[in-house]
Amino acid sequence: MKNEKGAASGNRFHRKSYFGPIFLITIGLVFLAKNLGLIPGEGWGTIWRLWPILLIIGGIDDLFRREGVAWPVLMIGIGGLLLYNYFGPGSWFSWTQILQLWPVLIIAVGIDIFFRGQTGWQSLVGIFLSVVLIGAAVMLAVQGVQVPANYLSVEETYLSSVNSASVDLSLDVGEFILGAEPGKGDLISCSVTPTDVLDELDQDGDSAAYELRSTKPAFFPHTARWELEITPELPIDLSVDNSVGEMRLDLYDLELDSLYINQGVGRMVVNLPGDVSEDVTIKQGVGVIEVEIPEDVRILVDAQNGLTRVDFPADFELDDGFYSSPGASETNADLLIVVEQGVGLVTFKYPR
Numbered sequence: 001m002k003n004e005k006g007a008a009s010g011n012r013f014h015r016k017s018y019f020g021p022i023f024l025i026t027i028g029l030v031f032l033a034k035n036l037g038l039i040p041g042e043g044w045g046t047i048w049r050l051w052p053i054l055l056i057i058g059g060i061d062d063l064f065r066r067e068g069v070a071w072p073v074l075m076i077g078i079g080g081l082l083l084y085n086y087f088g089p090g091s092w093f094s095w096t097q098i099l100q101l102w103p104v105l106i107i108a109v110g111i112d113i114f115f116r117g118q119t120g121w122q123s124l125v126g127i128f129l130s131v132v133l134i135g136a137a138v139m140l141a142v143q144g145v146q147v148p149a150n151y152l153s154v155e156e157t158y159l160s161s162v163n164s165a166s167v168d169l170s171l172d173v174g175e176f177i178l179g180a181e182p183g184k185g186d187l188i189s190c191s192v193t194p195t196d197v198l199d200e201l202d203q204d205g206d207s208a209a210y211e212l213r214s215t216k217p218a219f220f221p222h223t224a225r226w227e228l229e230i231t232p233e234l235p236i237d238l239s240v241d242n243s244v245g246e247m248r249l250d251l252y253d254l255e256l257d258s259l260y261i262n263q264g265v266g267r268m269v270v271n272l273p274g275d276v277s278e279d280v281t282i283k284q285g286v287g288v289i290e291v292e293i294p295e296d297v298r299i300l301v302d303a304q305n306g307l308t309r310v311d312f313p314a315d316f317e318l319d320d321g322f323y324s325s326p327g328a329s330e331t332n333a334d335l336l337i338v339v340e341q342g343v344g345l346v347t348f349k350y351p352r
Contacts, residue, residue: 055079170213174224190228298328
């Protein structure tokens with residue numbers, strides 16, 4: 001009797017994990033769907049993009065084992081969003097708005113502590129509260145909440161002797177908007193918040209070097225916002241860096257000698273000009289990249305990606321490791337783009 005009670009007690013506190021069986025069943029279904037042509041795409045790349053299913057399986061397993069309620073639901077929700085970004089029509093949430101919802105994690109911990117190990121209707125209440133919490137957070141992220149902030153205006157004028165420039169822009173966290181056509185004679189004009197920035201212009205002979213970077217991260221990252229315009233009158237070596245947030249770079253009217261873009265986590269939208277003297281390099285750790293490429297330009301793309309879905313216009317072809325537009329090759333390409341991403345979605349498209 002004692003052993004039976006002990007075994008019953010042990011079973012109550014050490015519930016069997018369903019992760020392994022669910023994982024095997026899911027893998028089997030994925031391969032079956034692939035063999036039957038139900039999963040779009042070619043090769044292992046498409047299958048690897050299904051890795052967010054592991055988050056969903058882990059969340060379901062924790063729910064069965066009653067290892068809390070909020071965290072499992074959160075894992076399932078994140079897995080679903082990542083799958084949407086891989087296989088859905090596009091990205092619809094804002095990373096900068098998500099940043100301001102970090103207190104949701106604290107609330108989730110509280111719900112987990114309160115309902116951990118509960119059964120019956122109490123467990124259902126915990127799951128319901130978790131779904132409502134995460135659903136409300138997603139709605140706020142989509143709609144956005146505007147927060148007032150103080151802005152600093154910056155203008156830098158270049159000398160008449162200058163005929164080329166390098167521009168280095170670095171925002172730690174926040175929203176980054178870049179376009180062309182500042183005031184006449186200005187190398188750059190911008191409005192930035194927070195106001196803790198380094199602003200330096202060095203002009204030597206026929207060249208200029210400009211640097212603008214954050215010196216202190218924003219206390220509330222979602223309030224950080226840079227709006228910049230660069231002259232289209234000079235050839236520019238442009239470098240843009242942002243750790244976490246959103247980047248919207250309208251570079252179509254700029255004359256670029258080189259372009260380097262780097263982002264840790266977030267969403268990036270880039271409109272490229274038709275001619276860049278050197279390679280275009282776009283790097284991102286996790287997130288979404290949308291690149292608008294000019295038509296009637298021979299383009300070669302070297303996509304060096306991990307768990308990433310890459311979409312191209314229908315007329316692009318894959319040849320010897322490069323994606324190429326009609327008539328483009330390694331020897332005659334007008335524009336070479338190197339894109340590196342760890343996890344996420346990359347989309348190349350023509351202007352509408």
